Amino acid sequence: MCPDDLPSALSEPRSRAALPSVAIVGTTGAVGVELCACLEQRGFPLASLRLLASQRSAGREVAFAGRMLRVEVLDERSFEDVDLALFSAGASVSRQYAPLAVKAGAVVVDNSSAFRMNPDVPLVVPEINAAEIARHHGIIANPNCVAIIAVVALWPLQQAHAIRRVQACTYQAASGAGAAAMQELLASTGAYLAGETYARRVMKHPYAFNLFSHDAAINPATGYNGEEEKVMAETRKIMGLPELLVGVTCVRVPVLRAHAVALTVEFEERVSPEKVLGVLAVAPGVRVVDDRGANHFPMPNEASGQGDVLVGRIRTDVSDPSGRSVSLLVAGDQLLKGAALNAVQIAERLYSC
Amino acid sequence: MCPDDLPSALSEPRSRAALPSVAIVGTTGAVGVELCACLEQRGFPLASLRLLASQRSAGREVAFAGRMLRVEVLDERSFEDVDLALFSAGASVSRQYAPLAVKAGAVVVDNSSAFRMNPDVPLVVPEINAAEIARHHGIIANPNCVAIIAVVALWPLQQAHAIRRVQACTYQAASGAGAAAMQELLASTGAYLAGETYARRVMKHPYAFNLFSHDAAINPATGYNGEEEKVMAETRKIMGLPELLVGVTCVRVPVLRAHAVALTVEFEERVSPEKVLGVLAVAPGVRVVDDRGANHFPMPNEASGQGDVLVGRIRTDVSDPSGRSVSLLVAGDQLLKGAALNAVQIAERLYSC
Numbered sequence: 001m002c003p004d005d006l007p008s009a010l011s012e013p014r015s016r017a018a019l020p021s022v023a024i025v026g027t028t029g030a031v032g033v034e035l036c037a038c039l040e041q042r043g044f045p046l047a048s049l050r051l052l053a054s055q056r057s058a059g060r061e062v063a064f065a066g067r068m069l070r071v072e073v074l075d076e077r078s079f080e081d082v083d084l085a086l087f088s089a090g091a092s093v094s095r096q097y098a099p100l101a102v103k104a105g106a107v108v109v110d111n112s113s114a115f116r117m118n119p120d121v122p123l124v125v126p127e128i129n130a131a132e133i134a135r136h137h138g139i140i141a142n143p144n145c146v147a148i149i150a151v152v153a154l155w156p157l158q159q160a161h162a163i164r165r166v167q168a169c170t171y172q173a174a175s176g177a178g179a180a181a182m183q184e185l186l187a188s189t190g191a192y193l194a195g196e197t198y199a200r201r202v203m204k205h206p207y208a209f210n211l212f213s214h215d216a217a218i219n220p221a222t223g224y225n226g227e228e229e230k231v232m233a234e235t236r237k238i239m240g241l242p243e244l245l246v247g248v249t250c251v252r253v254p255v256l257r258a259h260a261v262a263l264t265v266e267f268e269e270r271v272s273p274e275k276v277l278g279v280l281a282v283a284p285g286v287r288v289v290d291d292r293g294a295n296h297f298p299m300p301n302e303a304s305g306q307g308d309v310l311v312g313r314i315r316t317d318v319s320d321p322s323g324r325s326v327s328l329l330v331a332g333d334q335l336l337k338g339a340a341l342n343a344v345q346i347a348e349r350l351y352s353c
Numbered sequence: 354m355c356p357d358d359l360p361s362a363l364s365e366p367r368s369r370a371a372l373p374s375v376a377i378v379g380t381t382g383a384v385g386v387e388l389c390a391c392l393e394q395r396g397f398p399l400a401s402l403r404l405l406a407s408q409r410s411a412g413r414e415v416a417f418a419g420r421m422l423r424v425e426v427l428d429e430r431s432f433e434d435v436d437l438a439l440f441s442a443g444a445s446v447s448r449q450y451a452p453l454a455v456k457a458g459a460v461v462v463d464n465s466s467a468f469r470m471n472p473d474v475p476l477v478v479p480e481i482n483a484a485e486i487a488r489h490h491g492i493i494a495n496p497n498c499v500a501i502i503a504v505v506a507l508w509p510l511q512q513a514h515a516i517r518r519v520q521a522c523t524y525q526a527a528s529g530a531g532a533a534a535m536q537e538l539l540a541s542t543g544a545y546l547a548g549e550t551y552a553r554r555v556m557k558h559p560y561a562f563n564l565f566s567h568d569a570a571i572n573p574a575t576g577y578n579g580e581e582e583k584v585m586a587e588t589r590k591i592m593g594l595p596e597l598l599v600g601v602t603c604v605r606v607p608v609l610r611a612h613a614v615a616l617t618v619e620f621e622e623r624v625s626p627e628k629v630l631g632v633l634a635v636a637p638g639v640r641v642v643d644d645r646g647a648n649h650f651p652m653p654n655e656a657s658g659q660g661d662v663l664v665g666r667i668r669t670d671v672s673d674p675s676g677r678s679v680s681l682l683v684a685g686d687q688l689l690k691g692a693a694l695n696a697v698q699i700a701e702r703l704y705s706c
Contacts, residue, residue: 205652318577
């Protein structure tokens with residue numbers, strides 16, 4: 001199946017031996033593809049790259065830095081000689097293999113939800129809490145994509161004016177459910193336009209020109225779904241604000257790869273939209289898109305492929321008579337800042353790139 | 354162009370002469386088509402039907418009650434012998450022609466925003482304030498589609514437990530921007546899938562697999578757009594609650610014809626989600642879709658073609674420590690209850706159907 005002349009891992013010359021040997025787990029998934037791209041595009045200094053995936057994807061060839069690498073089957077010995085393992089293959093794979101990677105001596109940056117709320121595991125967005133990285137015990141968790149995109153905008157505001165309460169409604173893209181969900185959106189939409197039926201494989205509900213409440217299981221005690229509970233808990237943990245009031249409604253919309261989030265932020269004191277705009281205009285990882293005259297605000301199509309989170313529609317929430325609430329709209333690439341880019345940024349901090 | 358044997362208006366036998374003669378203005382628009390369908394499907398008792406449109410659509414043939422009717426050009430004499438005129442051709446047409454229709458003796462049910470906030474004009478959702486119809490001076494306004502869909506769910510709650518504040522994020526379908534916008538969503542999505550470019554004609558922003566803040570002009574004094582201001586003002590007027598606190602974020606999503614709205618309702622007192630569910634389960638015009646186990650909640654594809662507003666995802670908003678806030682998700686057909694059906698329901702009350 002696989003030509004023998006293809007290396008199973010990229011190996012750099014000996015002079016770079018001090019650089020980390022890197023493995024990606026879940027190479028062929030939507031995030032895995034972007035992990036490879038981010039490492040390459042950002043020139044992440046690595047000694048070797050091992051691409052791991054399930055049996056189904058093993059043997060595929062992936063281009064990296066001008067060479068073709070062969071995808072290997074993930075197994076218990078995959079992490080020998082690996083210094084840094086970037087996991088993005090779901091929580092169950094992380095639960096099984098991340099401890100093995102740590103045991104083998106690797107540091108794991110895990111994109112799944114498996115360890116995020118473990119008190120011993122740093123949950124990191126580098127613009128916010130990069131210092132947390134130093135206290136890791138082998139695993140650093142990459143947060144939920146909505147949480148990342150929201151906190152990149154919320155944190156600079158919190159630094160300037162204490163936040164009391166955050167309410168969010170999401171407009172989440174297909175990519176958050178993986179490459180197969182993106183494919184299902186495209187294929188089912190094509191079938192709709194052709195007047196053909198489409199047999200769903202990934203989503204619980206029809207996706208062409210439709211939207212639905214995020215299909216994570218509902219917690220019967222609260223009525224919130226698992227995605228919403230992740231966003232609420234992780235937002236508090238990343239920002240180090242365990243008492244922050246957060247309420248979220250997560251909705252999946254027929255958009256491909258960038259999430260939008262409508263936020264209403266209640267501060268402890270009155271804060272003008274002009275002040276909010278001023279804070280966000282100089283915030284790291286943020287790009288203000290707020291042209292009222294042109295009706296040009298954050299949109300998924302413009303967030304896609306971008307590392308920055310787009311922020312705009314900044315206005316005082318007229319439904320709060322205290323004048324302490326500001327509404328805004330953010331959009332960020334779910335696969336980049338919401339996943340792969342943030343993971344690579346964590347890795348860069350680990351290795352002081 | 355138009356065969357002479359086609360009647361320019363449907364005429365019923367003399368025995369039904371006491372029934373109203375009806376005209377539709379904007380017959381060939383997305384709402385106009387549904388107005389015809391609602392009149393026919395609901396068996397609205399009419400003596401004659403005159404179909405009016407701009408020069409561009411004049412001469413088209415429209416099927417109604419088993420006959421073909423010819424669309425006439427709207428002009429100043431179109432309302433002679435008309436008892437009831439259903440307008441859905443935009444605010445400028447309504448401003449120009451609705452007063453002429455009233456002068457000619459017709460009652461106007463106007464789907465545009467032209468007269469909605471005029472204190473002398475009833476703004477009616479029959480389930481809520483049908484009694485307002487009696488105080489009309491010739492014009493009855495049909496509310497904004499988001500406002501209708503939201504208040505159908507909010508009003509029974511207000512009747513049971515006073516509401517203090519409503520916050521809404523919308524997921525608005527193409528149909529709200531008219532038939533051409535629906536066509537643009539379909540055509541631009543088809544072009545995207547085919548890898549072709551698409552030249553926008555209707556929307557300000559690319560629509561295929563994208564979303565954007567509603568493109569109504571932004572009020573520079575508040576930062577809210579015109580759509581949001583309509584929803585906020587009309588919600589208060591329909592419910593007769595001029596002090597109600599309402600904050601809205603309006604977003605256009607790539608869905609064809611049903612709007613969804615995520616609502617957070619703050620009551621004056623604690624209200625459990627079970628109580629909210631109980632109230633909505635017996636509310637007129639509402640259908641509860643709230644199957645947590647199956648993750649089945651209101652969706653545009655299931656709201657489309659339905660007269661009821663779907664309501665679900667009912668839960669206490671955990672971000673309000675007072676326990677007085679409940680979040681929910683609603684979906685309703687923008688063209689039916691959000692427009693044509695509500696207008697015909699008003700007409701039915703006018704004529705005690």
